[in-house]
Amino acid sequence: MDKLSVMQAFRRIVERGSFARAAEDLGVSPALLSREIKLLEESLGTTLLTRTTRSMSLTDAGRLYYDEATGIIDAVTQVETRIREGAGAVRGHLKVNASSSFGQTVIAPILPEFIEAYPDLRLTLSMDDRVVDVVEGGFDVSIRIRPVMPDSALVARRIGTMRQRVFASPAYLKATGVPQAPAEIAGHKIVGFLLAGHLTSWTLTGPAGTTTVDLDPTVRVGNSLVLRDLLIAGQGIGTLPDFVSNEAEARGMLVRVLPDWELPAPEIFAVTASRLGMDAKVTAFLDHLRAALRP
Known part of the structure; x- marks a missing residue:
């Protein structure tokens, strides 16, 4: 038994003073309404x-049942109305997670x-590299x-x-020489990113096709901003995403080391838990983010 539907039917019967008129309003048969009310009475004893x-x-x-059911139905209606009215409003608490470097x-x-732009919004930004x-x-x-x-x-x-490319500082390359081919990278000090799938193996695509270089990084770090700073300090060669390397x-x-070569380009995903579509606050945030990501 759908209790809310039965409450609504009972309310309509009382207010219309007739099973027949209530049934006509609800688009059902009087016999069905009579059966539902009988089941309701049996359940209540x-x-x-x-x-x-x-x-x-x-x-x-x-x-007593009419009075209480009326209050419940009105409360549910008010909640639904408030939710519908607020569905397109950017308000509430938005919780975002991202890696430290991207954040x-x-x-x-x-x-x-x-x-x-959205003064009614509360925001929490959590940054975690894992x-x-x-x-x-x-x-x-x-x-x-x-x-x-x-x-x-x-x-x-x-x-x-x-885009993911290979970098080093001018001072490092001046001291050690500039690699002219992917295979030459293996002879250099490598600073690796611990959380990357290419920590010890770089697959590079360039003018001569695709080649893989196996590496044993001298230094391994779990944050690409730290990796960038180590490269700037002349500690070796490493890969960086464009949003980290652009300013430096x-x-x-x-x-860039081997400027005509680069690693596979990762995608940037917005991950949500619901398949029912994003609400207004998430949509607004991602619109701002997409604008920042445009070239």
């Missing part, structure tokens, strides 16, 4: 309506404008950078693509 061929009246229990270099710069459980962490969206997203119950929407390269602090 009492009579709610006394009926004769000419009249119908509420018992004391029926009056600091891409998300942080867009936050002031985003926060000012993959977190979106559901357990209570996050509305997690930004993940992967070549592909594994199959799971989560929903991954691609919002951009990054523009300022001449890093230069």
